[in-house]
Amino acid sequence: MSFFDTLSGLSREQLRMALYSTTAAQVEAAIEGEQGNLDHLLAMLSPAAEEYLEPMAQRAAALTRQRFGHNIGLYLPLYLSNLCANECDYCGFTMSNKLKRKVLSHDELAAEMAVIKPQGFDSILLVSGEHETKVGIDYFADILPLVKAEFSHVAMEVQPLSSEHYGILVEKGLDAVMLYQETYDPETYRRHHLRGNKQDYGYRLESPERIAPAGVDKIGLGVLLGLDDWRMDALLMGYHLDYLERRFWRSRYSISLPRLRPCVGGITPKVQLTDKGLVQLICAFRLFNEQLEISLSTRETPSLRDNLLGLGITQMSAGSRTEPGGYVNPAAQLDQFEISDERSAAEVASVLRSRGFTPVWKDWEAGWIGTN
Numbered sequence: 385m386s387f388f389d390t391l392s393g394l395s396r397e398q399l400r401m402a403l404y405s406t407t408a409a410q411v412e413a414a415i416e417g418e419q420g421n422l423d424h425l426l427a428m429l430s431p432a433a434e435e436y437l438e439p440m441a442q443r444a445a446a447l448t449r450q451r452f453g454h455n456i457g458l459y460l461p462l463y464l465s466n467l468c469a470n471e472c473d474y475c476g477f478t479m480s481n482k483l484k485r486k487v488l489s490h491d492e493l494a495a496e497m498a499v500i501k502p503q504g505f506d507s508i509l510l511v512s513g514e515h516e517t518k519v520g521i522d523y524f525a526d527i528l529p530l531v532k533a534e535f536s537h538v539a540m541e542v543q544p545l546s547s548e549h550y551g552i553l554v555e556k557g558l559d560a561v562m563l564y565q566e567t568y569d570p571e572t573y574r575r576h577h578l579r580g581n582k583q584d585y586g587y588r589l590e591s592p593e594r595i596a597p598a599g600v601d602k603i604g605l606g607v608l609l610g611l612d613d614w615r616m617d618a619l620l621m622g623y624h625l626d627y628l629e630r631r632f633w634r635s636r637y638s639i640s641l642p643r644l645r646p647c648v649g650g651i652t653p654k655v656q657l658t659d660k661g662l663v664q665l666i667c668a669f670r671l672f673n674e675q676l677e678i679s680l681s682t683r684e685t686p687s688l689r690d691n692l693l694g695l696g697i698t699q700m701s702a703g704s705r706t707e708p709g710g711y712v713n714p715a716a717q718l719d720q721f722e723i724s725d726e727r728s729a730a731e732v733a734s735v736l737r738s739r740g741f742t743p744v745w746k747d748w749e750a751g752w753i754g755t756n
């Protein structure tokens with residue numbers, strides 16, 4: 385049974401009622417209870433759990449320290465292209481936005497890497513808009529060996545591919561795939577995805593089931609917080625994670641919790657997730673799953689990012705540009721979304737050290753698991 389079928393069998397209305405009628409006793413039981421329990425996750429995501437942020441944060445910090453020590457992995461997104469054949473109303477790359485579009489050539493890619501590498505990064509996230517013909521499997525297979533020659537850990541955040549194509553990319557050095565559902569509500573999904581292949585909610589939802597069998601080591605899930613009720617979206621992402629971990633137990637998993645940010649011609653959030661809400665989310669997922677990697681992007685402000693350290697975050701980007709060619713030639717009008725934390729990698733690493741954390745530039749070598 386696919387996750388699409390599993391999700392179709394859930395009563396969203398019942399889950400919603402349970403979320404909004406959770407009692408204090410249920411929250412207390414969840415905080416002290418065993419991990420991996422979806423009822424407990426629901427209780428910790430509920431409005432009732434807002435009164436329990438302090439004990440949740442203390443337990444989340446202890447679990448994170450126990451499992452990850454004081455280490456924070458640093459990575460950088462490298463935008464390959466802003467070409468996109470989809471219309472998503474929350475994104476600066478959406479097809480109808482009048483932007484200068486580009487796809488990095490080999491030389492441009494090499495120039496970007498030459499700026500990034502000396503900063504210390506050994507983990508890279510390749511990002512592109514979704515354009516099957518010009519930035520598809522052939523392009524990815526062509527450039528991956530060049531990137532792998534420079535970085536030990538290579539992740540991708542691009543359009544969903546077939547299992548066969550993921551397999552080809554694993555052979556070329558791909559370690560991780562980030563594929564965010566944006567929202568688990570089909571109606572909200574339909575309203576925000578107006579043209580292109582991304583309109584296919586089911587195909588996107590089942591993508592991790594094509595990624596894992598292809599041998600990709602790590603799979604990243606995520607929702608764009610603000611498109612719909614964040615409590616429901618986070619809860620259903622928890623169901624998704626639970627489904628995948630049971631079925632594909634060899635894979636590692638991460639989640640990303642981006643809040644909707646302003647972009648060129650974009651929309652404002654329907655549902656505001658406050659800073660307090662973001663803390664609740666991070667703690668709830670850490671208490672749900674102590675192994676889970678949780679990443680925080682430069683969409684958040686420096687002070688918030690610094691204060692969230694230790695609660696559950698295990699990965700951060702730093703010094704990011706969100707346009708193709710942006711490390712060599714910063715050009716704000718091509719950005720996918722606005723960045724709040726403009727600090728350089730060195731500045732972020734220094735803050736990490738001053739707060740007792742160890743910035744980790746490299747924690748991965750594909751040969752360790754014999755994939756390459």
Ligand code: SF4
Pocket residue numbers: 468469470471472475476477478479512513514582
């Ligand atoms: S969110 Fe992705 S698919 Fe949608 S417009 Fe932006 S780059 Fe394209």
